[in-house]
Protein backbone atom coordinates (compact mmCIF):
# COMPACT_ATOMS: atom_id res chain seq x y z
CA UNK A 1 0.00 0.00 0.00
CA UNK A 2 1.31 3.45 -0.85
CA UNK A 3 1.72 6.18 1.75
CA UNK A 4 1.12 9.65 0.29
CA UNK A 5 1.96 13.11 1.58
CA UNK A 6 -0.89 15.47 2.55
CA UNK A 7 -0.26 17.42 -0.65
CA UNK A 8 -0.65 14.21 -2.68
CA UNK A 9 -3.81 13.27 -0.77
CA UNK A 10 -5.30 16.67 -1.62
CA UNK A 11 -4.33 16.04 -5.24
CA UNK A 12 -5.94 12.56 -5.11
CA UNK A 13 -9.08 14.28 -3.84
CA UNK A 14 -9.09 16.75 -6.73
CA UNK A 15 -8.34 14.02 -9.27
CA UNK A 16 -11.21 11.88 -7.98
CA UNK A 17 -13.63 14.82 -8.04
CA UNK A 18 -12.74 15.59 -11.68
CA UNK A 19 -12.30 12.11 -13.11
CA UNK A 20 -14.84 9.92 -11.35
CA UNK A 21 -16.56 12.44 -11.42
CA UNK A 22 -18.05 13.17 -8.01
CA UNK A 23 -18.81 16.43 -6.21
CA UNK A 24 -16.55 17.26 -3.29
CA UNK A 25 -19.64 17.23 -1.07
CA UNK A 26 -20.49 13.68 -2.14
CA UNK A 27 -16.89 12.63 -1.57
CA UNK A 28 -17.13 14.04 1.95
CA UNK A 29 -20.36 12.06 2.40
CA UNK A 30 -18.62 8.88 1.22
CA UNK A 31 -15.69 9.49 3.57
CA UNK A 32 -18.07 10.07 6.47
CA UNK A 33 -20.02 6.90 5.66
CA UNK A 34 -16.76 4.93 5.61
CA UNK A 35 -15.85 6.41 9.01
CA UNK A 36 -19.26 5.58 10.42
CA UNK A 37 -19.08 1.93 9.25
CA UNK A 38 -15.76 1.52 11.01
CA UNK A 39 -17.02 3.38 14.11
CA UNK A 40 -20.19 1.28 14.39
CA UNK A 41 -18.15 -1.93 14.20
CA UNK A 42 -16.47 -0.82 17.41
CA UNK A 43 -19.14 0.95 19.45
CA UNK A 44 -22.78 0.11 20.12
CA UNK A 45 -25.37 2.87 19.81
CA UNK A 46 -26.15 2.92 23.51
CA UNK A 47 -23.03 4.98 24.15
CA UNK A 48 -23.43 8.76 23.76
CA UNK A 49 -21.16 10.45 21.23
CA UNK A 50 -19.73 13.99 21.46
CA UNK A 51 -18.39 15.30 18.16
CA UNK A 52 -15.96 18.23 18.20
CA UNK A 53 -15.78 19.95 14.80
CA UNK A 54 -13.43 22.57 13.42
CA UNK A 55 -14.54 24.65 10.44
CA UNK A 56 -12.47 23.10 7.66
CA UNK A 57 -13.28 19.90 5.81
CA UNK A 58 -12.32 17.75 8.78
CA UNK A 59 -15.06 19.58 10.69
CA UNK A 60 -17.34 19.05 7.67
CA UNK A 61 -16.73 15.32 8.04
CA UNK A 62 -17.59 15.67 11.71
CA UNK A 63 -20.97 17.25 10.90
CA UNK A 64 -21.79 14.57 8.34
CA UNK A 65 -20.72 11.87 10.81
CA UNK A 66 -23.04 13.45 13.42
CA UNK A 67 -26.00 13.21 11.01
CA UNK A 68 -25.20 9.63 9.97
CA UNK A 69 -24.72 8.42 13.55
CA UNK A 70 -28.00 10.08 14.59
CA UNK A 71 -29.75 8.21 11.79
CA UNK A 72 -28.35 5.01 13.25
CA UNK A 73 -29.81 5.76 16.66
CA UNK A 74 -26.75 7.16 18.43
CA UNK A 75 -27.34 10.00 20.86
CA UNK A 76 -25.09 12.69 19.39
CA UNK A 77 -24.01 16.12 20.63
CA UNK A 78 -22.11 18.45 18.29
CA UNK A 79 -19.61 21.12 19.37
CA UNK A 80 -18.25 23.61 16.87
CA UNK A 81 -14.90 25.14 17.72
CA UNK A 82 -15.16 28.70 16.41
CA UNK A 83 -11.51 29.20 15.42
CA UNK A 84 -12.47 31.17 12.31
CA UNK A 85 -15.49 33.15 11.03
CA UNK A 86 -16.50 31.13 8.00
CA UNK A 87 -16.33 27.41 7.47
CA UNK A 88 -15.25 25.70 4.25
CA UNK A 89 -17.99 25.32 1.60
CA UNK A 90 -18.57 21.66 2.42
CA UNK A 91 -18.59 22.45 6.14
CA UNK A 92 -21.33 25.05 5.54
CA UNK A 93 -23.38 22.66 3.45
CA UNK A 94 -23.19 19.93 6.10
CA UNK A 95 -24.05 22.51 8.75
CA UNK A 96 -27.25 23.32 6.84
CA UNK A 97 -28.05 19.60 6.50
CA UNK A 98 -27.59 19.02 10.22
CA UNK A 99 -29.19 22.06 11.72
CA UNK A 100 -32.80 21.01 11.17
CA UNK A 101 -32.27 18.04 13.49
CA UNK A 102 -29.60 19.34 15.84
CA UNK A 103 -28.58 22.44 17.71
CA UNK A 104 -24.82 22.40 17.74
CA UNK A 105 -23.11 24.13 20.66
CA UNK A 106 -20.70 26.85 19.52
CA UNK A 107 -17.43 26.99 21.45
CA UNK A 108 -15.96 30.50 21.53
CA UNK A 109 -13.98 30.00 24.74
CA UNK A 110 -13.18 27.05 27.00
CA UNK A 111 -15.96 28.26 29.34
CA UNK A 112 -18.40 27.12 26.67
CA UNK A 113 -17.19 23.52 26.96
CA UNK A 114 -19.90 21.28 28.42
CA UNK A 115 -19.53 18.65 31.09
CA UNK A 116 -19.53 15.25 29.40
CA UNK A 117 -20.29 11.95 31.06
CA UNK A 118 -17.20 9.72 31.08
CA UNK A 119 -19.14 7.19 28.99
CA UNK A 120 -19.36 9.66 26.08
CA UNK A 121 -17.16 8.74 23.14
CA UNK A 122 -15.44 11.85 21.81
CA UNK A 123 -15.05 12.14 18.04
CA UNK A 124 -12.21 14.51 17.18
CA UNK A 125 -12.94 16.37 13.92
CA UNK A 126 -11.33 19.69 14.83
CA UNK A 127 -8.40 19.74 12.41
CA UNK A 128 -7.35 17.21 9.79
CA UNK A 129 -4.67 17.04 7.16
CA UNK A 130 -5.06 20.77 6.46
CA UNK A 131 -3.00 21.62 9.57
CA UNK A 132 -0.67 24.42 8.53
CA UNK A 133 0.75 25.51 11.90
CA UNK A 134 0.75 24.12 15.42
CA UNK A 135 -2.56 24.54 17.21
CA UNK A 136 -2.75 27.68 19.35
CA UNK A 137 -5.33 29.89 21.04
CA UNK A 138 -8.84 28.47 21.26
CA UNK A 139 -8.02 25.30 19.29
CA UNK A 140 -5.06 24.54 21.56
CA UNK A 141 -7.18 25.16 24.67
CA UNK A 142 -9.93 22.82 23.44
CA UNK A 143 -7.41 20.13 22.52
CA UNK A 144 -5.80 20.33 25.96
CA UNK A 145 -9.19 20.24 27.70
CA UNK A 146 -10.25 17.17 25.73
CA UNK A 147 -6.97 15.42 26.52
CA UNK A 148 -7.60 16.05 30.24
CA UNK A 149 -10.88 14.11 30.11
CA UNK A 150 -10.97 10.38 30.87
CA UNK A 151 -13.18 9.75 27.79
CA UNK A 152 -12.32 7.54 24.85
CA UNK A 153 -11.33 9.67 21.85
CA UNK A 154 -11.59 8.65 18.19
CA UNK A 155 -9.89 10.94 15.67
CA UNK A 156 -11.27 11.52 12.19
CA UNK A 157 -8.49 11.07 9.60
CA UNK A 158 -5.68 12.25 11.90
CA UNK A 159 -5.44 13.55 15.46
CA UNK A 160 -6.09 17.30 15.54
CA UNK A 161 -2.79 19.16 15.78
CA UNK A 162 -0.62 16.31 14.48
CA UNK A 163 1.44 17.01 11.37
CA UNK A 164 1.19 14.10 8.95
CA UNK A 165 4.53 14.50 7.18
CA UNK A 166 6.85 16.31 9.54
CA UNK A 167 7.96 16.37 13.12
CA UNK A 168 5.98 18.07 15.86
CA UNK A 169 7.78 20.20 18.42
CA UNK A 170 7.65 19.17 22.09
CA UNK A 171 4.66 20.73 23.77
CA UNK A 172 2.53 21.20 20.63
CA UNK A 173 -1.12 20.70 21.59
CA UNK A 174 -2.23 17.47 19.89
CA UNK A 175 -5.19 15.21 20.56
CA UNK A 176 -4.27 11.86 22.14
CA UNK A 177 -6.81 9.45 20.68
CA UNK A 178 -7.23 5.80 21.54
CA UNK A 179 -7.93 5.22 17.87
CA UNK A 180 -7.64 7.05 14.54
CA UNK A 181 -9.86 6.17 11.60
CA UNK A 182 -7.90 7.51 8.64
CA UNK A 183 -9.08 7.98 5.09
CA UNK A 184 -7.71 5.68 2.38
CA UNK A 185 -4.00 5.74 3.33
CA UNK A 186 -1.97 5.59 6.53
CA UNK A 187 -0.13 8.84 7.23
CA UNK A 188 3.66 8.78 7.57
CA UNK A 189 3.32 10.16 11.11
CA UNK A 190 1.46 7.02 12.25
CA UNK A 191 4.52 4.86 11.62
CA UNK A 192 6.98 6.69 13.83
CA UNK A 193 7.24 5.75 17.52
CA UNK A 194 7.37 9.41 18.63
CA UNK A 195 3.74 9.79 17.55
CA UNK A 196 2.39 6.67 19.27
CA UNK A 197 0.25 8.62 21.78
CA UNK A 198 -1.12 10.86 19.00
CA UNK A 199 -2.23 7.93 16.85
CA UNK A 200 -3.54 5.11 19.02
CA UNK A 201 -4.62 2.05 17.09
CA UNK A 202 -5.30 3.22 13.59
CA UNK A 203 -7.64 1.86 10.95
CA UNK A 204 -7.97 2.71 7.30
CA UNK A 205 -11.40 3.53 5.87
CA UNK A 206 -11.49 3.10 2.10
CA UNK A 207 -13.21 6.17 0.61
CA UNK A 208 -12.80 5.14 -3.01
CA UNK A 209 -10.22 7.69 -4.20
CA UNK A 210 -9.43 7.23 -7.88
CA UNK A 211 -7.34 4.11 -8.61
CA UNK A 212 -5.60 5.74 -11.59
CA UNK A 213 -4.21 8.44 -9.36
CA UNK A 214 -3.11 5.91 -6.75
CA UNK A 215 -1.47 3.67 -9.37
CA UNK A 216 0.29 6.41 -11.31
CA UNK A 217 1.56 8.60 -8.53
CA UNK A 218 5.07 7.97 -7.23
CA UNK A 219 5.92 8.03 -3.54
CA UNK A 220 9.00 6.83 -1.68
CA UNK A 221 6.84 5.44 1.15
CA UNK A 222 5.01 2.11 1.25
CA UNK A 223 3.23 0.02 3.87
CA UNK A 224 3.77 -3.74 3.67
CA UNK A 225 0.33 -5.15 4.35
CA UNK A 226 -0.76 -8.79 3.92
CA UNK A 227 -1.51 -8.39 0.22
CA UNK A 228 1.83 -6.75 -0.53
CA UNK A 229 3.78 -9.40 1.39
CA UNK A 230 1.96 -12.42 -0.03
CA UNK A 231 2.66 -11.22 -3.55
CA UNK A 232 6.38 -11.63 -2.89
CA UNK A 233 6.29 -15.29 -1.86
CA UNK A 234 7.78 -17.64 -4.48
CA UNK A 235 5.75 -20.89 -4.43
CA UNK A 236 7.65 -24.19 -4.08
CA UNK A 237 7.33 -26.23 -7.24
CA UNK A 238 6.35 -29.90 -7.19
CA UNK A 239 9.59 -31.26 -8.66
CA UNK A 240 11.93 -29.04 -6.68
CA UNK A 241 14.69 -30.58 -4.54
CA UNK A 242 16.91 -29.27 -1.79
CA UNK A 243 19.35 -27.95 -4.35
CA UNK A 244 16.60 -25.68 -5.63
CA UNK A 245 16.47 -23.73 -2.39
CA UNK A 246 20.09 -22.79 -1.97
CA UNK A 247 22.80 -23.40 0.57
CA UNK A 248 23.00 -20.74 3.28
CA UNK A 249 26.00 -19.99 5.48
CA UNK A 250 25.51 -18.25 8.81
CA UNK A 251 28.63 -17.01 10.59
CA UNK A 252 27.64 -16.49 14.21
CA UNK A 253 28.32 -17.11 17.89
CA UNK A 254 31.06 -16.84 20.47
CA UNK A 255 31.62 -18.24 23.95
CA UNK A 256 28.55 -17.28 26.01
CA UNK A 257 26.58 -16.19 22.95
CA UNK A 258 25.98 -19.45 21.14
CA UNK A 259 22.26 -18.94 21.66
CA UNK A 260 22.29 -16.22 19.02
CA UNK A 261 23.71 -18.68 16.48
CA UNK A 262 21.20 -21.36 17.53
CA UNK A 263 18.26 -18.97 17.06
CA UNK A 264 19.48 -17.83 13.65
CA UNK A 265 19.93 -21.43 12.56
CA UNK A 266 16.45 -22.44 13.72
CA UNK A 267 14.82 -19.52 11.89
CA UNK A 268 16.84 -20.10 8.73
CA UNK A 269 15.79 -23.76 8.65
CA UNK A 270 12.14 -22.77 9.20
CA UNK A 271 12.26 -20.35 6.26
CA UNK A 272 12.63 -22.75 3.39
CA UNK A 273 16.38 -23.00 2.86
CA UNK A 274 17.66 -26.12 1.05
CA UNK A 275 20.80 -26.55 3.12
CA UNK A 276 22.27 -24.66 6.04
CA UNK A 277 25.86 -24.55 7.22
CA UNK A 278 26.76 -22.76 10.44
CA UNK A 279 30.29 -21.44 10.88
CA UNK A 280 30.89 -21.22 14.63
CA UNK A 281 33.72 -21.29 17.17
CA UNK A 282 34.69 -24.73 18.46
CA UNK A 283 33.00 -24.19 21.84
CA UNK A 284 29.63 -24.24 20.08
CA UNK A 285 30.02 -27.47 18.15
CA UNK A 286 27.92 -29.78 20.33
CA UNK A 287 25.45 -27.04 21.21
CA UNK A 288 24.71 -26.50 17.55
CA UNK A 289 24.64 -30.18 16.52
CA UNK A 290 22.24 -31.05 19.32
CA UNK A 291 19.96 -28.01 19.03
CA UNK A 292 19.75 -28.02 15.24
CA UNK A 293 20.46 -31.49 13.83
CA UNK A 294 19.33 -30.29 10.38
CA UNK A 295 22.24 -27.83 10.15
CA UNK A 296 25.79 -28.70 9.09
CA UNK A 297 28.62 -27.16 11.04
CA UNK A 298 32.05 -25.84 10.10
CA UNK A 299 34.21 -25.17 13.14
CA UNK A 300 36.57 -22.24 13.48
CA UNK A 301 40.22 -22.77 14.54
CA UNK A 302 39.50 -20.74 17.62
CA UNK A 303 37.67 -22.24 20.57
CA UNK A 304 35.85 -19.10 21.76
CA UNK A 305 35.28 -16.77 18.82
CA UNK A 306 35.49 -16.68 15.05
CA UNK A 307 38.79 -15.89 13.40
CA UNK A 308 38.67 -17.35 9.91
CA UNK A 309 36.30 -18.17 7.05
CA UNK A 310 35.39 -21.51 5.52
CA UNK A 311 35.66 -21.94 1.73
CA UNK A 312 32.91 -19.57 0.57
CA UNK A 313 32.51 -20.86 -2.96
CA UNK A 314 29.53 -23.14 -2.36
CA UNK A 315 27.15 -20.77 -0.59
CA UNK A 316 24.24 -19.02 -2.23
CA UNK A 317 23.85 -16.52 0.64
CA UNK A 318 25.71 -15.53 3.79
CA UNK A 319 24.46 -14.10 7.09
CA UNK A 320 26.99 -12.74 9.57
CA UNK A 321 26.83 -11.14 12.98
CA UNK A 322 24.62 -12.70 15.68
CA UNK A 323 26.61 -13.26 18.87
CA UNK A 324 29.89 -12.67 17.02
CA UNK A 325 31.80 -10.47 19.49
CA UNK A 326 34.32 -7.90 18.33
CA UNK A 327 37.74 -9.57 18.81
CA UNK A 328 40.57 -8.32 16.61
CA UNK A 329 40.69 -11.51 14.54
CA UNK A 330 36.91 -11.39 14.15
CA UNK A 331 37.22 -7.91 12.64
CA UNK A 332 39.83 -9.24 10.19
CA UNK A 333 37.52 -12.14 9.32
CA UNK A 334 34.71 -9.68 8.52
CA UNK A 335 37.01 -7.56 6.37
CA UNK A 336 38.11 -10.68 4.45
CA UNK A 337 34.47 -11.66 4.01
CA UNK A 338 33.62 -8.25 2.54
CA UNK A 339 36.65 -8.44 0.25
CA UNK A 340 35.98 -11.91 -1.10
CA UNK A 341 32.32 -12.85 -1.02
CA UNK A 342 30.39 -13.17 -4.24
CA UNK A 343 27.18 -14.20 -2.45
CA UNK A 344 24.31 -11.99 -1.30
CA UNK A 345 25.05 -10.89 2.24
CA UNK A 346 23.16 -9.87 5.39
CA UNK A 347 24.99 -8.16 8.22
CA UNK A 348 23.58 -7.94 11.76
CA UNK A 349 24.40 -7.28 15.40
CA UNK A 350 28.12 -7.29 16.31
CA UNK A 351 29.10 -7.30 12.64
CA UNK A 352 27.28 -3.93 12.42
CA UNK A 353 29.08 -2.68 15.52
CA UNK A 354 32.38 -3.69 13.90
CA UNK A 355 31.41 -1.59 10.86
CA UNK A 356 30.67 1.40 13.13
CA UNK A 357 34.03 1.12 14.86
CA UNK A 358 35.90 0.55 11.58
CA UNK A 359 34.16 2.89 9.15
CA UNK A 360 36.66 2.19 6.36
CA UNK A 361 34.83 -1.15 6.01
CA UNK A 362 31.66 0.64 4.89
CA UNK A 363 33.20 1.35 1.50
CA UNK A 364 33.75 -2.40 1.07
CA UNK A 365 30.07 -3.31 1.47
CA UNK A 366 28.97 -5.15 -1.68
CA UNK A 367 26.03 -3.46 -3.41
CA UNK A 368 22.63 -4.66 -2.15
CA UNK A 369 23.99 -6.00 1.13
CA UNK A 370 21.27 -6.06 3.80
CA UNK A 371 21.98 -4.39 7.16
CA UNK A 372 19.58 -4.96 10.07
CA UNK A 373 20.36 -2.41 12.82
CA UNK A 374 18.17 -1.73 15.83
CA UNK A 375 18.02 1.99 16.71
CA UNK A 376 21.17 1.91 18.88
CA UNK A 377 23.19 0.04 16.24
CA UNK A 378 21.92 2.48 13.63
CA UNK A 379 22.98 5.44 15.76
CA UNK A 380 26.45 3.93 16.11
CA UNK A 381 26.60 3.63 12.32
CA UNK A 382 25.39 7.09 11.36
CA UNK A 383 25.42 9.33 14.44
CA UNK A 384 22.40 10.63 16.31
CA UNK A 385 19.36 12.45 14.97
CA UNK A 386 17.06 14.88 16.73
CA UNK A 387 13.79 13.18 15.75
CA UNK A 388 12.52 10.14 13.90
CA UNK A 389 11.77 11.95 10.63
CA UNK A 390 15.42 12.98 10.61
CA UNK A 391 16.52 9.44 11.45
CA UNK A 392 14.51 8.11 8.55
CA UNK A 393 16.23 10.61 6.26
CA UNK A 394 19.60 9.48 7.61
CA UNK A 395 18.68 5.88 6.79
CA UNK A 396 17.55 6.87 3.28
CA UNK A 397 20.78 8.74 2.66
CA UNK A 398 22.88 5.89 4.05
CA UNK A 399 21.10 3.28 1.91
CA UNK A 400 21.46 5.51 -1.15
CA UNK A 401 25.11 6.33 -0.55
CA UNK A 402 26.31 2.76 0.04
CA UNK A 403 23.71 1.13 -2.23
CA UNK A 404 22.56 -1.17 0.56
CA UNK A 405 19.26 -2.24 2.11
CA UNK A 406 18.80 -0.96 5.68
CA UNK A 407 16.20 -2.60 7.91
CA UNK A 408 15.74 -0.06 10.69
CA UNK A 409 14.21 -2.37 13.31
CA UNK A 410 11.49 -1.60 15.82
CA UNK A 411 7.69 -1.38 15.73
CA UNK A 412 6.86 -0.84 12.02
CA UNK A 413 10.44 -1.71 10.96
CA UNK A 414 11.43 0.54 8.05
CA UNK A 415 13.05 -1.37 5.18
CA UNK A 416 15.02 1.26 3.26
CA UNK A 417 16.12 0.30 -0.25
CA UNK A 418 19.17 1.46 -2.22
CA UNK A 419 16.88 3.73 -4.29
CA UNK A 420 15.84 5.37 -0.96
CA UNK A 421 12.30 3.96 -1.01
CA UNK A 422 10.98 2.97 2.41
CA UNK A 423 8.69 -0.01 3.13
CA UNK A 424 7.18 0.09 6.63
CA UNK A 425 6.23 -3.25 8.13
CA UNK A 426 2.71 -3.93 9.37
CA UNK A 427 3.30 -6.98 11.59
CA UNK A 428 4.94 -7.52 14.98
CA UNK A 429 4.21 -6.55 18.56
CA UNK A 430 5.88 -5.32 21.73
CA UNK A 431 6.34 -8.92 22.91
CA UNK A 432 9.16 -9.08 20.37
CA UNK A 433 11.15 -6.53 22.35
CA UNK A 434 13.19 -9.32 23.94
CA UNK A 435 16.71 -10.66 23.40
CA UNK A 436 17.30 -12.86 20.38
CA UNK A 437 14.40 -11.89 18.14
CA UNK A 438 16.83 -9.98 15.90
CA UNK A 439 18.94 -13.14 15.50
CA UNK A 440 15.79 -14.90 14.31
CA UNK A 441 15.29 -12.20 11.66
CA UNK A 442 18.86 -12.68 10.40
CA UNK A 443 18.20 -16.39 9.92
CA UNK A 444 14.96 -15.75 8.04
CA UNK A 445 16.46 -13.22 5.63
CA UNK A 446 19.55 -15.39 5.01
CA UNK A 447 17.24 -18.26 4.04
CA UNK A 448 15.32 -16.06 1.58
CA UNK A 449 18.51 -14.75 -0.02
CA UNK A 450 19.75 -18.33 -0.40
CA UNK A 451 16.54 -19.25 -2.23
CA UNK A 452 17.12 -16.53 -4.79
CA UNK A 453 14.84 -13.76 -3.49
CA UNK A 454 16.22 -10.36 -4.45
CA UNK A 455 17.75 -8.56 -1.46
CA UNK A 456 14.90 -6.02 -1.58
CA UNK A 457 12.20 -8.69 -1.48
CA UNK A 458 14.10 -10.84 1.03
CA UNK A 459 14.26 -7.88 3.42
CA UNK A 460 10.64 -6.75 2.97
CA UNK A 461 9.18 -10.27 3.13
CA UNK A 462 11.55 -11.50 5.85
CA UNK A 463 10.67 -8.58 8.12
CA UNK A 464 6.95 -9.15 7.47
CA UNK A 465 7.05 -12.92 8.18
CA UNK A 466 9.17 -12.36 11.29
CA UNK A 467 6.52 -9.99 12.68
CA UNK A 468 3.72 -12.35 11.67
CA UNK A 469 5.39 -15.23 13.54
CA UNK A 470 5.73 -12.88 16.53
CA UNK A 471 2.02 -12.06 16.33
CA UNK A 472 1.11 -15.77 16.27
CA UNK A 473 3.39 -16.43 19.22
CA UNK A 474 1.88 -13.50 21.16
CA UNK A 475 -1.62 -14.77 20.44
CA UNK A 476 -0.76 -18.15 21.90
CA UNK A 477 1.09 -16.97 25.00
CA UNK A 478 0.57 -13.24 25.46
CA UNK A 479 3.28 -10.69 24.80
CA UNK A 480 5.12 -10.89 28.09
CA UNK A 481 5.70 -14.63 27.86
CA UNK A 482 7.04 -14.44 24.32
CA UNK A 483 10.68 -15.44 23.79
CA UNK A 484 12.72 -15.41 20.60
CA UNK A 485 12.52 -19.21 20.15
CA UNK A 486 8.72 -18.84 19.94
CA UNK A 487 9.14 -16.51 16.96
CA UNK A 488 11.24 -19.11 15.14
CA UNK A 489 8.79 -21.87 16.07
CA UNK A 490 5.78 -19.90 14.83
CA UNK A 491 7.12 -19.21 11.36
CA UNK A 492 4.77 -20.52 8.73
CA UNK A 493 4.87 -20.01 4.99
Ligand SMILES: NC(=O)C1=CN([C@@H]2O[C@H](COP(=O)(O)OP(=O)(O)OC[C@H]3O[C@@H](n4cnc5c(N)ncnc54)[C@H](O)[C@@H]3O)[C@@H](O)[C@H]2O)[C@@H](O)CC1
Nearest residue numbers: 013028056057058127128129130131132133134135157183
Ligand atom coordinates in the same frame (compact mmCIF):
# COMPACT_ATOMS: atom_id res chain seq x y z
N1 LIG B 1 -9.15 12.68 0.35
C1 LIG B 1 -9.45 12.78 1.59
O1 LIG B 1 -8.71 12.27 2.40
C2 LIG B 1 -10.66 13.50 2.02
C3 LIG B 1 -10.53 14.35 3.10
N2 LIG B 1 -11.55 14.90 3.72
C4 LIG B 1 -11.31 15.66 4.96
O2 LIG B 1 -10.69 16.87 4.70
C5 LIG B 1 -9.70 17.11 5.69
C6 LIG B 1 -8.79 18.14 5.19
O3 LIG B 1 -9.59 19.31 5.07
P1 LIG B 1 -9.02 20.79 5.08
O4 LIG B 1 -7.98 20.89 4.04
O5 LIG B 1 -10.17 21.70 5.06
O6 LIG B 1 -8.24 20.84 6.45
P2 LIG B 1 -8.72 20.95 7.97
O7 LIG B 1 -10.07 20.45 8.20
O8 LIG B 1 -7.60 20.38 8.71
O9 LIG B 1 -8.81 22.52 8.23
C7 LIG B 1 -7.95 23.40 7.66
C8 LIG B 1 -8.38 24.80 8.07
O10 LIG B 1 -7.91 25.08 9.36
C9 LIG B 1 -6.94 26.11 9.32
N3 LIG B 1 -5.85 25.71 10.18
C10 LIG B 1 -4.75 25.01 9.86
N4 LIG B 1 -3.97 24.85 10.93
C11 LIG B 1 -4.64 25.47 11.96
C12 LIG B 1 -4.35 25.66 13.31
N5 LIG B 1 -3.24 25.19 13.84
N6 LIG B 1 -5.22 26.32 14.08
C13 LIG B 1 -6.36 26.80 13.56
N7 LIG B 1 -6.68 26.66 12.26
C14 LIG B 1 -5.83 26.01 11.49
C15 LIG B 1 -6.51 26.24 7.87
O11 LIG B 1 -6.10 27.54 7.61
C16 LIG B 1 -7.77 25.84 7.15
O12 LIG B 1 -8.65 26.91 7.08
C17 LIG B 1 -9.14 15.76 5.91
O13 LIG B 1 -8.40 15.63 7.09
C18 LIG B 1 -10.41 14.92 5.93
O14 LIG B 1 -10.97 14.92 7.22
C19 LIG B 1 -12.91 14.47 3.36
O15 LIG B 1 -13.84 15.42 3.65
C20 LIG B 1 -13.04 14.12 1.90
C21 LIG B 1 -11.94 13.30 1.33
Ligand SMILES: Nc1ncnc2c1ncn2[C@@H]1O[C@H](COP(=O)(O)OP(=O)(O)O)[C@@H](O)[C@H]1O
Nearest residue numbers: 374409410411428429430433435436437438439
Ligand atom coordinates in the same frame (compact mmCIF):
# COMPACT_ATOMS: atom_id res chain seq x y z
N1 LIG C 1 7.56 -2.92 20.01
C1 LIG C 1 7.85 -3.72 18.97
N2 LIG C 1 6.92 -3.97 18.04
C2 LIG C 1 7.21 -4.76 16.98
N3 LIG C 1 8.42 -5.37 16.78
C3 LIG C 1 9.38 -5.15 17.67
C4 LIG C 1 9.16 -4.32 18.81
N4 LIG C 1 10.31 -4.29 19.51
C5 LIG C 1 11.21 -5.06 18.85
N5 LIG C 1 10.65 -5.59 17.74
C6 LIG C 1 11.32 -6.46 16.74
O1 LIG C 1 12.14 -7.41 17.42
C7 LIG C 1 13.43 -7.50 16.81
C8 LIG C 1 14.50 -7.09 17.84
O2 LIG C 1 15.77 -7.17 17.26
P1 LIG C 1 17.10 -6.80 18.05
O3 LIG C 1 16.91 -5.52 18.81
O4 LIG C 1 18.24 -6.90 17.11
O5 LIG C 1 17.16 -7.96 19.12
P2 LIG C 1 18.36 -8.95 19.50
O6 LIG C 1 19.63 -8.21 19.24
O7 LIG C 1 18.17 -9.23 20.96
O8 LIG C 1 18.21 -10.16 18.66
C9 LIG C 1 13.39 -6.59 15.59
O9 LIG C 1 13.06 -7.32 14.44
C10 LIG C 1 12.27 -5.60 15.92
O10 LIG C 1 11.64 -5.09 14.77
Ligand SMILES: [K+]
Nearest residue numbers: 124127158160
Ligand atom coordinates in the same frame (compact mmCIF):
# COMPACT_ATOMS: atom_id res chain seq x y z
K1 LIG D 1 -9.08 15.21 13.44
